[in-house]
Amino acid sequence: MEHVMRVLEYSKMKKQLLEHVSCSLGREKVETLIPSTDLEEIQKWQEETAEGVEVLRLKGHIPLGGIKDVKAEVKRAQIGGVLSATELVGISSTLYGGRQMKSFIEEVVEEEKTHIPLLSEYATQLESLRDLERSINQCIDDYGQVMDSASSELRTLRHQVRSFESNVRSKLESLTKSQSTQKMLSDSIITIRNDRYVIPVKQEYRGSFGGIVHDQSASGATLFIEPQAVVILNNQLREARVKEAQEIERILRMLSDRVAEDGEAILLNLTILAQFDFIFAKANHAKKLKASKPKLNRKGYTHLKDARHPLLDPASVVPISLQLGGDYRSLIITGPNTGGKTVTLKTVGLLTLMAQSGLQVPAEHDSELAVYTSIFADIGDEQSIEQSLSTFSSHMTNIVRILDQMNADSLVLIDELGAGTDPTEGAALAISILDTIYRRGACVMATTHYSELKGYAYNREGAINASVEFDVETLRPTYRLLIGVPGRSNAFAISRRLGLSEEIIEKAKEQIDLDSTQMETVIASLEESQKRVQKESDEATQLRKDSAKLHAELEEKLAELESEKEHILRLAEEKAEKAVKDATEEAEVIIAELRDLQKQGLAVKEHQIIEAKKHLDEAAPKLTSKQKRVKKLAQQANRKPIPGDEVKVLSFGQKGTVLADLGSDEYQVQMGIMKMKVDLKDILITEKAKPVETRPMATLRSTGTHVKPELDLRGERFDEAMHRVEKYIDDALLAGYHQVSIIHGKGTGALRKGVKQLVDKHPRVKTARDADSKDGGLGNTVIELK
Structure with missing residues (x-):
């Protein structure tokens, strides 16, 4: 398996997959990934990936931030080690990430009514461990410092x-x-x-x-x-x-002892979070490749529809469609060099490995792949200089190994079968090898240049020819795969296009025997028939696409009508609500007058007043929850969020504050201690903007926010720095600090001098001194507050 994964560039595909992991936990899972041969296990993997793709479709993202691989720290705590403050912060962050992931999956199931049983089961196994997380956070701040508290x-x-x-x-x-x-x-x-x-x-x-x-x-x-x-x-x-x-x-x-007590639960959480990271890496990989979930079988049957090699540029790759293992188990591909024969073999082989690894494949829906117990490949020139093997010897060594190890549940891929030796002997060997593989029941795809193999499939049951198309007009391959048609020689046509005289071409044709000439004529006829059938198929496909497009347009129009209907109903209810409101206000005045009359001794009973007001309240129109949401969204639609807006992130169901407009309808939003990049459509404004301090600030510990014990002025202009120092001293006094540091650097000494002068005059500054050398020395002024 290692040899075939190397030949089919499985490791390069895994590098693509690694681009989508969120932490080292998922990276480890990807790096150790190998294809399985157990159909039930593969189907479970595929279901996990499909559920991940569905969640991404609904939510667009997953909350895996802040998760770290803390296995080593937990195990050290379990054997009595003392963890550092930074290591404990990492454990707290990971516990928080696990809680977020658990809540996220539960929210998807509850709000989207989505059936994701495998992901739900994983989420159920995650333990929150809130007490441990809270204990760490109460003792250590975000910077890894043990707090006074x-x-x-x-x-x-x-x-x-x-x-x-x-x-x-x-x-x-x-x-x-x-x-x-x-x-x-x-x-x-x-x-x-x-x-x-x-x-x-x-x-x-x-x-x-x-x-x-x-x-x-x-x-x-x-x-x-x-x-x-x-x-x-x-x-x-x-x-x-x-x-x-x-x-x-x-x-x-x-705190380390507390970690040790919950060690097994933390390790289980890490295992599950690694699985989540791995699943969503596969899902994001599928999304990028526009891949689909393949059907799987144990019958050796493969049916690929518009399959694309995942390592080739999607803008230029030509999709291939083929079947193998049904009516025929041997597919013989002929055609010119650089025409795409080898790419076809690698595409089928790599997509099979991907499917058996639980990955979706870049092919159209309803594509089907067989699960093989073994896959063999002899592709490319693997000549060994050290072993002094020729190209033919090198290929034949691989083929001998394949024939020794293959069985009826194998897929065999051979490039340029029989090449590197005398054409007559090479063609005979190729035919014999193909017959042997077929008799043993394996599926085989082979490419060749030999004209003798062009007729192989016509007198062999279970075999079929294929070729890569060549455009004689442009003298270039089209890379399209034609099933059922062997490749034909284009030497005469190409020579004629390049200007070779007709006399020479005709004399050359006379050297070819009658059978070969008839074969070329039959192949040419088959190619024309294939092109005609393909053209009709393309026209039918286009009609189907046009029909689907029309259906989508009608659905969109219907949605617009529903939206317009909702809009009209909302306006009508708002108008009615206003009318009732006006009437209610008028009635309130009347009721007040009635109460005055009641006080004056007139016979107006209290329960009659209450009953009248109740009827007025019930007359107000009640908006449905959907209409209320539409009303709120309509209010938001009048403008985009700005920094300082209080918003709700719909996918999380959490409130936060807009920090910055990142452009392209993306915003930076802070939810609790997390800062995230959020799309505009995922944001609902709940309160108008309030003044926002854009530079890192701290706040009063007594109010639940955080004021840093130091102020960093390095790089600031003098006037702005002095203004910040004054404001910072006020904040520090409110926070109850007795001592703080002003970091101004050494530089020219202007900032240091300005800070000294300012704090010396400040009525609430008791003393000011240079910091210890280990804390910055002359570049840091420590002030003691009254």
């Missing part, structure tokens, strides 16, 4: 760390800003060495500060000293950080 102990420790950091920096800043000590420093900055805060001191003032020397400059002129005044504070900070790391480790271990 993960535990009260961590919140306390981080508060201590920030407090100790602030004390250390305050102490050191008092030294760097002191007039008496500035002359002793190489630069008035605070930096970090060995995870401890230090200041750069000139070599000659080494003894002025005491403390510990942690590093020196390359020249030795500067020493990085931890002054004695901050040694104790640095020790406290170091101890708090160690406790913080231990608490984070405890939280990660706790």
Whole structure:
């Protein structure tokens, strides 16, 4: 099987299939895909693909985003390993993707009333594991950082760390800003060495500060000293950080243990999600190739209608139609070189392998393919230089192997049977080989140049000739396959077209015996008959297409009439609704007056007023659910969505916000944490646009949204950057942050200077300092808020 898959370029077809997988789970399934010989298994695979194609037809897409192959992480957790925060986020994302897939399939079944039993069964086996997903999300943010809210102990420790950091920096800043000590420093900055805060001191003032020397400059002129005044504070900070790391480790271990507990369920989910990815990759592949589900049989019968080789350009490939295994099991194809004979063999072979792999095939509906236990192919010049085999020897070695291994349930494909040796002996061998294959009951397709084989099918039961058509006028092959007609020599016709004298051509004809001349005449007659029949068939096909087109136009017209009818009814009901509304308002006034009269002592009973109002309410026309949807869609039709619109994505049944217009009627929509590209027809506007911040923002944790602990200004213009800093400080104060970072980069220093000046004047900024070297140093300003 490996040899035939290589010869028929099965791996290239799988590369096409790989273009449609969504994650590594599906990729692994495609890479290990091989054809099956079990008819029941193949039929199940084909049903899966067909259900996937149906879902794509209805929905246009599937929600497989965010799914990762986390098998290794789960297995490591099961043996007691501690997963990193990033790995746990990957598991959470995969669990979310599984829930989305499960809901999606259930929604398709419920809303579309579609029968997809295999996909529904897979969806049923997916476990939601919401508790584990929620636990991870409550402890770790989207960036893979353990949040303060993960535990009260961590919140306390981080508060201590920030407090100790602030004390250390305050102490050191008092030294760097002191007039008496500035002359002793190489630069008035605070930096970090060995995870401890230090200041750069000139070599000659080494003894002025005491403390510990942690590093020196390359020249030795500067020493990085931890002054004695901050040694104790640095020790406290170091101890708090160690406790913080231990608490984070405890939280990660706790979550890893939870993953281990649900490990088997997660692994099962991964297996099912891999199957979903694989099925929808096959479905998308079928959609791209405009393929169809073939009928399958165990009778060795193949009937292809307008089949196309999947690796050839669909704009130029010429479809072929043929039958094999019914009235005849041997198909002998003759014709000129480069005429398409080899492509015909490869098309039949590759489509058979695709069908037995659960893939739909690029052919018309109702095409049928046999399921073979073995397929053999000798195609192309597989001459081996190392083995010193000639072309004939190489082909004959393959044929000997085929004859030894084939049986009645085999398909044999042989290109240029008997080529590479004396024509007379080669033709005799070819006939004998074809007879042997036929007697053993296998199906065979063979191409040849030998004229002796042109009459093979006329005196052999179960065999038929075919040829690839050649246009003598253009001197080019048409690549059309003619069944029942052997290929004929075009040498004389071609020579005449190229200008060879008639005298030479006539003398050449005299050298051919009478039988050969009669054979060429019969073949020419058959070709003409075949062309005439094909022309009539094409005309009938065109009539059928015209009829189908007319039927479709009538259906469309009927749909338009129904739509117009719906429109008229809606307008009438809206008009009636307005009339009743006006009458109701007037009646309300009357009822109010009646109540006033009642208060004045006149005999007006309360239940009469209530009854009258009830009758007025019931008089209002009630729109059907379909009419309500039409009304809402009509309101939306007045304009397209714009960024900021609150919309409903119909295929998901979820609400979201339009972020951007991508052009070509496609929009970027955010639903929860997901950002997706959505087609216009899948969007229903629910609320008008609200102001949308296009750059990444964060929000208040207390309100359920997220404010980042840092603001990145790199690449911003100065004025815009200063405006963003002011707004960010306000947001951070509302979020309850005590400390945030402003990332401005080093560059020319203009942004850094501007940020320093702004925060120094800000009434709610307590302190501002340069970040640690590991956190950006001079390119990052850390501010402490009041």
